[in-house]
Amino acid sequence: LATAGVAVAGSASAADLPVVAEPVDYVQVCDAYGAGFFKIPGKDTCLKIGGRIRTQFATDNLQDNEGDKYEDYSAYAKGYLYLTSMTDTEIGLIKTYTEFNSKWDQAGSGKVEAGSAYLQIGASYADILIGRTTSQFDGFTGAVDAGIITRNWSDKSTLQFALAKSFGNGVTAAISAEDSSYRDGDTNSADYVGKVGIAQGWGSFEVAAALHDTVEGAEDNYGYAVRGTATINLDMIAEGDAFVFQAAYADSATHYLGANEVLKGLVTGYDDAEQLDAEGVKGFGLGAGFTHFWTSEVATSIDGSYLSLESDLASGNYDIDRWAIDASIGWYPVSGMVIALDGGFANTEYDAAGTNNDVDFDDAKIGARVQYTF
Known part of the structure; x- marks a missing residue:
């Protein structure tokens, strides 16, 4: 009996031992x-x-x-x-x-x-970036919620190697080597880009420059582009309000003006910037945008661009002028959601001296966008 009692007690003690949980x-x-x-x-x-x-x-x-x-x-x-x-x-x-x-x-x-x-x-000395992302040249790329009408400014992701540095007090700088083919340039070659900017409570200002390797056989082996962008915060009107102005100039580097498709479908042989750059086309582009928040959930935005290009060919000159304007009204009912109505108008003029190939083309569209980001 004593032995049986010990056995029972031993079993009860084992049952009372805590179970070890699996690690989580x-x-x-x-x-x-x-x-x-x-x-x-x-x-x-x-x-x-x-x-x-x-x-x-x-x-x-x-x-x-x-x-x-x-x-x-x-x-x-x-x-x-x-x-x-x-x-x-x-x-x-x-x-x-x-x-x-x-x-x-x-x-x-x-x-x-x-x-x-x-x-x-x-x-410790700089941020090193390798891969495909927004070009270091790009600045203002629009203020509206949808952008139904194409406006002309640089907005391109490229394959690149970049170094970026923050110097404190809002001052930053970056340099990069970016694949030229992304800008309708030569293959197996690089464009070289540099920029410097400052951002403060009032807004920001940035300048950028690019050296572009044109395609083989172009009038010039290299082209170049420069850009300046100023942003003015207008929180004194309403929180989130801002005005942006941008100006750019390019010589044999028209993709940096957003001119890569300015004549696509309008003039044969000019579906991208390759032919424009090969012919040494130069010009400038202006862009601006303004956003006003009527409430924290409703805002209207308007932006536009003006592009002017000219060639200087022995075979005959031509001029290209295009202006575009776009506006939207957006409703932001919850964080990350945009419900917007958008409309725009653009006019493109192509004037070729001594020919009957002139173009005067109007483009007007309206649209809507519903978007949720999480």
Whole structure:
């Protein structure tokens, strides 16, 4: 009996022992890099996942340039996926960014492609960037919510190697080597870009310059472009209000003026900037935009551009002038959502001396966009 009692007591003691729980890896928030970052379990890397859904409708050209009856429209639904990682290492903070997007349009065609993709190392002397992202030359690229009408300014992502430095008090500078083919230039070659800017409570000012390698056989082996952009914050009118003015000049580097498709579909042989640069075309571009918030949820924006180009060919000169204006009203009911109506008008004139190939083309469109970013 004593032995049995001991056995029973032993069994009861074993049953009373606590059960050891399996280890659990909880997701750890990375506050140091901003909202939305979390630590990947088992890694020193913090990751942020974001995205966007954009739907848009736009009419065809409402101007009757050729007597054709209006029938067409464009529409699409586009999804974006953004992946941003941050890793603190002994050589500095390493950031990676990858963007994917998919699109379906009114013709029933769809596509999936990659957007920006780059690696950035925060070294002690400068931030080193390698990959594809917005060109270091680009400045103001519009104020409106949709931009139904094409305006002319530089707005291009390029494959690049860049060094950027912050000097404190809002002063920054960057230099880069960017693939020339992204600017309708020579292949297996680079454009060289530099910029310097300052940002303060009143706004910001930035200047940029680019040396462009033109295609083989061009009138000039190299072209160049310069840009200046000023932004004035107008919070004294309403929070978020701002006015932007930009001016740029280019010689044999018209893509930097946003002129790469200015004659596409209007003059044969000028579907991009390659031929313009090969013929030594030079010119300037102006851009401006203004945004006013009527309330924290409703804003109106207007922007526009003016482009003027001229050639100096022995075979005959030509001039190109184009102006465009676009306006929108946007409603932002919740953070990240935009519901906007947009409309614009543009006029393109092409005057070729001694020919009957002159063009005077008007373009007018209206549209709507619903977009949510998270």
